[in-house]
Amino acid sequence: MSSAVEPQTTPKWIGMAVKRLEDGKFITGKGSFVEDLALEGTLHVALVRSLYAHARITGIDAREALEVPGVLAVYAAADLPGLYAPGSGGRDAKVVQHPVLAQGFVRYVGQPVAAVVATSRQSAQDALQRVYVDYEALEAVCDPLEALQNAVLVHPGLGTNHALRRRTTAGDVEAAFAGAHRVVGARMVQQRVAPTAMEPRGVLAAWDKVQGSLTVWSSTQMPHEVRGSVAEALGLPENRVRAITPDVGGAFGAKINVYPEEILVAYLASRLEKPVKWVESRAESFVATVHGRAQVADLELALDAGGRILGLRGRVVADLGAYILDTTLGNAPGTILMLQGPYEIPAVDLELVSVYTHATPTGAYRGAGRPEATYYLERLVDMAAHELGLDPAELRLKNLIRGPFPYKTLTGAKYDSGAYPEALHKLLELTDYAALRAEQARARQEGRLLGIGLCTYVEITGYGWDTGAVRINPDGSAVVFTGTSPHGQGTGTGFAQIVAERLGVPLERIQIVQGDTLAIPFGMGTAGSRTLSVGGSAILNAAEKVAEKVRRIAAHLLEAAPEDVELGEGGWGVRGTDKAVSLEQVAQAAYNPRKLPPDLEPGLEGQATFNLKEANYPFGAHLALAEIDRETGQVRVLRYVALDDVGVVVNPLLVEGQQQGGVAQGLGQALYEGISYDEVGQNRSASFLEYNLPRADQMVWVEAHRGGTRSPTNPLGVKGIGEAGTIGATPTVVNAVMDALGVKHLDMPLTPEKVWRALRQGQG
């Protein structure tokens, strides 16, 4: 285990519940989002979007639109050079190019067909109605199981809807199932959901015609990716593209992708040599921003008589939608990777098929493949407990992995560290599980439908590498640069704590710089719960470099040996004496070559990159107590307890914020949310009237607890917390409702109608 952050003394800042330094501006409405940016002479883009899930475009008539006052131009695909949005293809995937405006055919409702450019957003919007697109409607396929049949092809050129097929087998699955005492299985649907960040997407691009360079402000999770994709699409070197993320109002994975609109707006800015802006409306967001989840799994679990899991087999069908964005293909392989969960499973046979459909592309959404895996497995485990007459906690305890770590799974994961049974035991203790079950029994006798849901999970966080820099100004104040690009998480506060801890800079004298490809050497942005373990470790390493120089300068000023100098209460002092200098004094000397040791360069800045060689694996155990209203079928979660172990906790307030928010989002999927398409591929849920995002009074305050099993993968010893709550909550809540209903399985969302119907069926 790395010991880079092992403190010389008790940690002062790491572990402290510091309030978010970021909150002031947001609470007072002073955030600055793409929508708030105003450049003189900005032109506005509105997009004509497909009304059909599948159609041939037979004509586009923009003449009336061009007469709308303020409208300058209307562009269709034919007016542009071949402009495509980026998309990650796997080595074995069938991928088509993704045009920024539809070429000849439309393949989902909402696909951009034409772009209206006007001097005001209102003019551009008004003109949309006057762009007449003639369509010849074609048969559409939006259901992934139907798409699997290849009766209707989304991309005829590929000859199949199957973009990706993989099979993962290990152990003797045949034998496991042949010799099983019980086999439980079900078809389980992970419905499409919409990420619905508070701030929809938006992009503003300004072309500097003298320099031949472009600045792109985007509501993105990945400014360096925007820079690279825009540069590539427009044929510019990357030094002529600067991407900036102003404040970003949430993203949940959906803003990892670089979308057609970003490429289009950047192109139009360079073509028209004017600032060009597009901000997504809420209605557009429901059809044009990726959807999450969207899988159908047929899975079976084999168990012996004692409740030991013998094997897992089956198929996951992933619905990709019509095109491949950066995160579209990656989710379902992540589901397979994590399907062993925290359990000993000696044999697996898992098939994955990812299919195109005539629907909005899917992509990463909080958890991105892992919530699906956890949901399937935790549902199967509960079904098995029911079949075997075992308590769900007991069945889990029989099967949880006990190490040693690192632990390699049959599905390809390598768990870095864990304490799975301990986590469940702790949860049971925290909730007084036995008493809870007794309370449930009493309630049932009173006719109340109370259910208890459990979940134990392990998930994967962190990837790639990132940069960090710490600069101490001449007056001792600090600026911290990070390649990560948070969108509301408050990670800057955690970064400031790390720097305060290592260097003794007061928090209020630390400024965080993020989201600007000019100010920051490189960054992979914020995704996959990577920010602290990758970005934070880079900052820690940068701070260590600064600390080493501070130590040498302080030693020089104090006429001591560097190895005797340490950071203490009185500043940087000589161990065992009261001789010390302040960081301010060190900084002054650092900028004055006459005061420096002769072998040191002036200045006081450290830069580092941190490459996370192995992912880390948070884990935990959740419990929900839910009650069903017999009259209405409405589910109410009465209590929710989350024990999440994400290793070292830098700031418990920030972590708890993610626990609360994560559980809320999982609960939303379990009970309320879902995108659905009708038989011709119309999105039936493209507004908040139809799409039921949970309100505050539908949520439960999470009793949030944390473990502390250090990760060996990074010097901070941390794992990611951004997605754990969502991963744990969905099966926990569904398990509680099934427990209350006494029903094997219902697909999400567990709407009152669905629950009420199940109740009626159950009662005969």
Added chain:
Amino acid sequence: MSSAVEPQTTPKWIGMAVKRLEDGKFITGKGSFVEDLALEGTLHVALVRSLYAHARITGIDAREALEVPGVLAVYAAADLPGLYAPGSGGRDAKVVQHPVLAQGFVRYVGQPVAAVVATSRQSAQDALQRVYVDYEALEAVCDPLEALQNAVLVHPGLGTNHALRRRTTAGDVEAAFAGAHRVVGARMVQQRVAPTAMEPRGVLAAWDKVQGSLTVWSSTQMPHEVRGSVAEALGLPENRVRAITPDVGGAFGAKINVYPEEILVAYLASRLEKPVKWVESRAESFVATVHGRAQVADLELALDAGGRILGLRGRVVADLGAYILDTTLGNAPGTILMLQGPYEIPAVDLELVSVYTHATPTGAYRGAGRPEATYYLERLVDMAAHELGLDPAELRLKNLIRGPFPYKTLTGAKYDSGAYPEALHKLLELTDYAALRAEQARARQEGRLLGIGLCTYVEITGYGWDTGAVRINPDGSAVVFTGTSPHGQGTGTGFAQIVAERLGVPLERIQIVQGDTLAIPFGMGTAGSRTLSVGGSAILNAAEKVAEKVRRIAAHLLEAAPEDVELGEGGWGVRGTDKAVSLEQVAQAAYNPRKLPPDLEPGLEGQATFNLKEANYPFGAHLALAEIDRETGQVRVLRYVALDDVGVVVNPLLVEGQQQGGVAQGLGQALYEGISYDEVGQNRSASFLEYNLPRADQMVWVEAHRGGTRSPTNPLGVKGIGEAGTIGATPTVVNAVMDALGVKHLDMPLTPEKVWRALRQGQG
């Protein structure tokens, strides 16, 4: 001598006359200066300035001003906390604080007394007339020799006008003068001149009330100095102040200082929590921006019969004006430092007295002390040649230092490298000096007043340390960061050439970032002709760090040893083979840890600081051929030849630009320019009607030549060129005119009237 830039092959970019990459935007009027910046809701400041050189303020009545529509507030000193402009004091100098608004007394015409804040600049300007300041006029002293008497005190609290007194003696001066064959001497006045950059000063400050931070855009040479001074004056940590220099339209040293207006505007922005802007008018610039030169010297040179210099003695009185800004005190000591010039002088006794006067503060102006020294010495040498009946070239050749280098002068300089006689010989050869003298003789016979002026000079350039960074993006394009902050010199082009040379990046794929305290770790800005030798060396060292990493990555990709990899025509290849990879391939690998050697951090950026331990000393020889119109006294420079040796030349076009412009500015002082005060301290030359800035048709095209005596002080082998032309031109032109007139000495500017009167006197 350092050999860091010794090329593996013939240099490709260093030495090439690349056209300025910066020119496009300026030529097309697309520069963005402080005046061009528009922030919503900006408030504008106009300043009530003192009408008196010296007075007591007995009352300020702003009631009428506050009634002008748009006026929000009027502030005088009493309304502000104690706000002071920064100013560098020497260890032995008497310095008073410099209030941003006059406190009780005014001490020069133009001193800010009150600030009007309004919603438009027009309103603020209109209201100026309605702020009634009652003054009780007091006696003023604007002449430095009068100020020397201390009869009228500028700062009574100091008890003297003498801010600084120093004496520099070495060798046996008494004996030198006692044994001299001839002593020549004169009182020589270096008149006050106005730097008159095309863009006057300007500052815009915006306060972010949520973050409690300030952004200051200033037309400055030193953004980091602005940051530090504003932070200190406002009591903010430096991480809460960001200073940005947009395009800056010239400065000539005058924008090194952080002025009262910068502190005031920053303060008002923080107090009013609004953007606040002030842009100097041309009229203000003549009274509120520092003046240059402003010295009176009484100096004598002792010579033996053969024309060898035996000693130099006398006194320089420097006129500081009323307050000490950052550069006010430093000029005159620089004059003393450089008074030995390029000559062997065995004994010196030099006194310096810097005095306060009731005049605009003086400060650095192109050359900053060195033009004065060179002027005095070169005038004395010409006087001596005249007295001894020697040709001025001959006298110089008898006395020029022939080494060895480094050569320590009696005045404290340490010349790094030089070839002074060689430079003069070369000049004489280039101009065919003998033929020129013959032509002069013929012309005189024809009644034409032709004069030949010579000058040999050495000057001092470069100081301090600075930062540089070179970042290679994933696509191989580059961004170069410099702590220097040019204001029109085009140094970015030179920096790009250095990076192109070392790394093989095409020029058009290099972007230069400067003038932003956020993007750049630290910088000392641009002053003292330091940019290339200090900033350029930092960039070279940063590029070397990148090159080292490139070499290792290329070796890894090519399966070769790093020491066998070099930059060649085909990219980074294995010496002696045709195996090579492009920088793009290296960059792609650098950002992909899987392609990197395991011991290398991902990313491709190098940062370096360069500390110039010893200054460097450019030198040269100039010649002017001038003709006087007998009827009008008008001087016309017919020919000007400059041989400037500034070591290695990175870009001859850039260097020649500085030679042309520098000579123009020296010629301006010699013939046209001058600020003068009347007997009550009114500035009589505060507009371009009175202040005679030379026009294009008054200039001569300089025949510009360059030496190549490498400097050992930095790895590029360069010296500064920013000031050499100005240093050489003033004495060269005056010597030519005196030669034409046959007069010992006239003070500058050599206006037609002055020359005409001298002609009349000469003709008796």
